[in-house]
Amino acid sequence: MLFLHRSQRCLYNAPDNPATVRVKNPTTPTVFESLVDSIVEQQIYVKVAHTIEQRLARKSGETLIMDGKTYFAYPTPQNIAVASVSETQQVGLSMRKAEPSTFMGQLS
Numbered sequence: 001m002l003f004l005h006r007s008q009r010c011l012y013n014a015p016d017n018p019a020t021v022r023v024k025n026p027t028t029p030t031v032f033e034s035l036v037d038s039i040v041e042q043q044i045y046v047k048v049a050h051t052i053e054q055r056l057a058r059k060s061g062e063t064l065i066m067d068g069k070t071y072f073a074y075p076t077p078q079n080i081a082v083a084s085v086s087e088t089q090q091v092g093l094s095m096r097k098a099e100p101s102t103f104m105g106q107l108s
Contacts, residue, residue: 032077035104039097048092055091059083080105 040056041049053074060075060083080088080102088098 032104033074036080036101039101040093042097052092056088056093059087059091075105077105077107 036056037049037053040052044052054072057072057074060079061072062076062079064071064073083102083105085095085098085102088102089095093101
């Protein structure tokens with residue numbers, strides 16, 4: 001039930017397409033999420049950072065399908081830890097940002 005609890009805080013329907021569900025990152029409920037968000041958001045536009053965070057959730061977060069809609073939870077440290085740096089880069093992170101994100105997942 002952790003996913004449902006987290007999904008209530010982290011997900012919303014995209015205004016451009018009500019059938020699409022996207023990740024919303026207005027707050028960071030855990031220290032891990034705050035650290036990863038801080039790394040992702042350094043020196044880039046907020047819109048680009050949110051796009052990368054959405055891709056990260058789609059790639060490494062848990063998935064829930066409910067009422068025909070797909071929800072993605074923010075990745076847990078364990079989800080990030082099992083991904084390689086090159087896999088983490090595939091969401092749009094530079095090597096310099098993918099390395100510490102993956103490393104923090106391994107520490108947790």
